[in-house]
Amino acid sequence: MKIKLSKENFNEKLKTLSNEYKILAPVSLEYMGTFSDTDVVRYKEVSSLDEMELNRKSNFSAKEIVFPITQILFYFTENEFKESDIDDKKLLIFLRACDINAMKRLDEIYLKNGIDEDYYYKKLREKVKFVLVGCRESFRNCFCVSMDSNKTDNYSMGIKIDDNEVFLEIKDKDLKIFNGEKCEFEIDFVKENLFNIEVPQIDKINSKEISKHEMWQEYNSRCIACGRCNFVCPTCSCFTMQDVFYKENEKVGERRRIWAGCQVDGFTSMAGGHEFRKTKGERMRFKTMHKIYDFNKRFGYNMCVGCGRCDDACPQYISFSKCIEKVNEISKERK
Ligand code: SF4
Numbered sequence: 001m002k003i004k005l006s007k008e009n010f011n012e013k014l015k016t017l018s019n020e021y022k023i024l025a026p027v028s029l030e031y032m033g034t035f036s037d038t039d040v041v042r043y044k045e046v047s048s049l050d051e052m053e054l055n056r057k058s059n060f061s062a063k064e065i066v067f068p069i070t071q072i073l074f075y076f077t078e079n080e081f082k083e084s085d086i087d088d089k090k091l092l093i094f095l096r097a098c099d100i101n102a103m104k105r106l107d108e109i110y111l112k113n114g115i116d117e118d119y120y121y122k123k124l125r126e127k128v129k130f131v132l133v134g135c136r137e138s139f140r141n142c143f144c145v146s147m148d149s150n151k152t153d154n155y156s157m158g159i160k161i162d163d164n165e166v167f168l169e170i171k172d173k174d175l176k177i178f179n180g181e182k183c184e185f186e187i188d189f190v191k192e193n194l195f196n197i198e199v200p201q202i203d204k205i206n207s208k209e210i211s212k213h214e215m216w217q218e219y220n221s222r223c224i225a226c227g228r229c230n231f232v233c234p235t236c237s238c239f240t241m242q243d244v245f246y247k248e249n250e251k252v253g254e255r256r257r258i259w260a261g262c263q264v265d266g267f268t269s270m271a272g273g274h275e276f277r278k279t280k281g282e283r284m285r286f287k288t289m290h291k292i293y294d295f296n297k298r299f300g301y302n303m304c305v306g307c308g309r310c311d312d313a314c315p316q317y318i319s320f321s322k323c324i325e326k327v328n329e330i331s332k333e334r335k
């Protein structure tokens with residue numbers, strides 16, 4: 001069903017929906033940016049279209065909704081535990097095609113990568129419905145077209161906004177509370193980015209040769225292991241665990257799952273002081289190969305969706321898309 005309605009009408013119905021759904025969308029958080037007097041665009045609960053920031057790329061993706069930065073999994077005492085409660089409301093998330101495709105990658109890792117599904121991820125993920133926000137034009141550093149993630153049909157509702165009119169494509173019957181005039185329109189998908197890259201085919205990548213290649217050495221001096229590239233990435237899914245014991249009673253506490261990143265110091269540290277990937281170059285190699293080779297070998301497509309957030313966030317101006325291009329060049333040089 002495709003309809004158009006006024007913003008006021010849309011906002012009214014959104015308010016009604018908020019009785020049943022927690023509505024989450026990118027918002028601009030003033031003075032919360034990295035530098036003074038700057039904002040940051042992040043996912044927060046909203047109640048109207050006016051609160052949403054849909055004209056810019058969000059600095060962080062929607063992944064923190066299903067995979068929170070810090071998540072209390074359960075509380076424990078000496079001989080029993082209690083799972084942490086979660087909100088009963090369903091989740092309606094406004095996001096772009098690349099971020100819906102990124103959620104598919106997280107689903108692979110958390111639900112299809114082994115014998116068991118991740119219980120805590122599933123509990124949040126099964127509450128989610130997507131509202132697809134079209135992209136009229138590409139943002140800086142995006143290369144979603146090259147990564148084949150500029151389009152999706154995995155959404156419950158699609159939205160396009162034109163001045164004071166809202167165009168909706170409603171696929172989910174539970175969202176048919178919006179009413180308006182029937183009309184024809186298409187959700188905008190970016191067809192071209194500001195630049196394109198050639199992504200190497202996995203059968204052309206010699207992983208052993210690439211692993212030893214000198215290309216990674218440049219990152220030893222350039223990368224400062226801040227992990228920003230990991231934390232803004234909608235497909236990075238690594239975490240660490242912390243058991244926190246309360247001061248009042250040290251036999252009682254909580255288990256938390258917390259984001260971790262492969263670029264950060266200590267990520268591969270083991271008891272006894274051994275570390276698998278000591279240098280920044282080795283970490284860059286691991287991240288790159290995970291995004292465009294290892295994941296692909298297991299699931300049949302690339303993990304990176306080309307959102308460009310890692311390039312946006314890197315304080316050292318390290319470009320991940322350039323890194324993929326270098327791997328491609330080396331792979332092509334092979335006879
Ligand atoms: S690696 Fe960079 S471009 Fe690829 S999905 Fe992650 S943040 Fe986006």
Ligand code: SF4
Pocket residue numbers: 222223224225226227228229230263264313314315316317318
């Ligand atoms: S954001 Fe840049 S400097 Fe920071 S860890 Fe990632 S690649 Fe290194």
